[in-house]
Amino acid sequence: MLDEVGRMLSSSHTSPTGLPHGAVTVEASRTTAIAAEGLTKRFGDLVAVDHIDLRVKEGEVFGFLGPNGAGKTTTIRMLTTLTPPSGGRACVAGHDVMMDPLNAKRNFAVVPETSNAYDELTVWGNLMFAGELHAMPRSRREAVAEDMLGLLALTEHRQKRGGHLSKGLKRRLVLAMALMSSPRILFLDEPSSGLDVDSTRMLRELVRRLASGGMTVFLTTHNIEEANRVCDRVAIIVRGRIVATGAPEELRMTVDASRSVEVALREDRPSMEGALSALPSVTQVRREGDKWRLFTPSPPEVLDALAGLIHDEGLHPVSINTLGPSLEDVFVALTREDARGGGPA
Numbered sequence: 146m147l148d149e150v151g152r153m154l155s156s157s158h159t160s161p162t163g164l165p166h167g168a169v170t171v172e173a174s175r176t177t178a179i180a181a182e183g184l185t186k187r188f189g190d191l192v193a194v195d196h197i198d199l200r201v202k203e204g205e206v207f208g209f210l211g212p213n214g215a216g217k218t219t220t221i222r223m224l225t226t227l228t229p230p231s232g233g234r235a236c237v238a239g240h241d242v243m244m245d246p247l248n249a250k251r252n253f254a255v256v257p258e259t260s261n262a263y264d265e266l267t268v269w270g271n272l273m274f275a276g277e278l279h280a281m282p283r284s285r286r287e288a289v290a291e292d293m294l295g296l297l298a299l300t301e302h303r304q305k306r307g308g309h310l311s312k313g314l315k316r317r318l319v320l321a322m323a324l325m326s327s328p329r330i331l332f333l334d335e336p337s338s339g340l341d342v343d344s345t346r347m348l349r350e351l352v353r354r355l356a357s358g359g360m361t362v363f364l365t366t367h368n369i370e371e372a373n374r375v376c377d378r379v380a381i382i383v384r385g386r387i388v389a390t391g392a393p394e395e396l397r398m399t400v401d402a403s404r405s406v407e408v409a410l411r412e413d414r415p416s417m418e419g420a421l422s423a424l425p426s427v428t429q430v431r432r433e434g435d436k437w438r439l440f441t442p443s444p445p446e447v448l449d450a451l452a453g454l455i456h457d458e459g460l461h462p463v464s465i466n467t468l469g470p471s472l473e474d475v476f477v478a479l480t481r482e483d484a485r486g487g488g489p490a
């Protein structure tokens with residue numbers, strides 16, 4: 146990792162990523178966009194971020210997944226020069242965030258957890274203001290802002306004041322403001338928090354599109370589904386420490402309780418849990434909403450036995466599925482391990 150941070154410092158380059166509408170300059174080689182080594186933040190006795198190492202490649206969507214209070218926002222604040230680390234170092238776009246914050250800042254934009262749009266300015270006014278902050282000439286500012294309105298479906302809201310926007314619209318405006326400068330790296334802190342299904346889907350599609358155009362996206366989330374759907378790689382952070390890093394699929398493979406059979410039955414009898422637990426090769430039974438989840442090393446064996454039980458007891462199945470391990474299983478397993486003092490995996 147030391148080598149990685151060092152290499153980034155010696156091969157610093159600052160070509161901007163053009164936006165929008167896919168008009169993005171893709172760099173020929175994929176290098177490291179974000180690197181951290183032993184990055185640490187203490188607040189008094191609390192170690193909020195505890196010696197984390199990270200390496201995010203250009204054009205990658207990297208998810209920082211963890212429960213509330215895990216240290217996600219604090220990490221973003223250190224990487225984006227808003228708060229100084231207590232230890233370790235970090236480079237963004239090849240620039241050390243402590244030694245060369247100005248050049249680091251030229252390469253990234255942040256969408257923080259809470260809105261930074263001005264309530265008294267209109268949507269258009271906020272976009273113009275964001276462009277001015279980046280010293281964009283007026284004609285370019287206006288052209289990019291028009292594109293942003295289209296990209297984030299804000300055109301019909303352009304004259305609304307920031308203070309009059311719904312939460313979801315405001316979130317989209319803040320994202321549009323961040324994209325005004327065509328950053329190479331985009332930090333999103335809990336991007337879909339408070340968004341409805343449509344807005345969440347739009348945001349996820351946009352993130353994937355930005356990444357396919359060459360932008361690096363670093364997002365935090367406690368939503369496992371989001372990490373699974375959007376991210377190329379995920380780091381799981383629990384109480385300040387990274388306990389696992391990998392592609393969602395890779396992380397899934399690491400869990401022991403690898404497979405399961407999920408069954409929904411019309412009947413809801415008190416004896417059901419016992420009967421399902423007694424089926425051969427079932428190692429654990431969990432109630433999940435209206436379904437039962439039966440963990441097993443051998444789904445076919447469980448399916449056979451389940452068919453027998455359904456027949457013998459006169460039960461009516463609504464659905465039966467075999468499932469691989471979910472990212473949620475990994476998350477729960479690692480969080481438990483950490484709580485028991487198991488340490489990073």
Ligand SMILES: Nc1ncnc2c1ncn2[C@@H]1O[C@H](COP(=O)(O)OP(=O)(O)OP(=O)(O)O)[C@@H](O)[C@H]1O
Pocket residue numbers: 188191193211212213214215216217218219220367
């Ligand atoms: N300025 C501060 N002073 C003292 N403690 C802080 C400060 N900022 C954060 N913390 C603490 O550091 C820990 C990590 O907080 P952080 O905001 O990074 O978590 P998070 O993973 O972003 O959580 P969430 O999912 O709730 O946003 C928490 O225990 C929090 O209370």
Ligand SMILES: [Mg+2]
Pocket residue numbers: 217218219258334
């Ligand atoms: Mg946070």
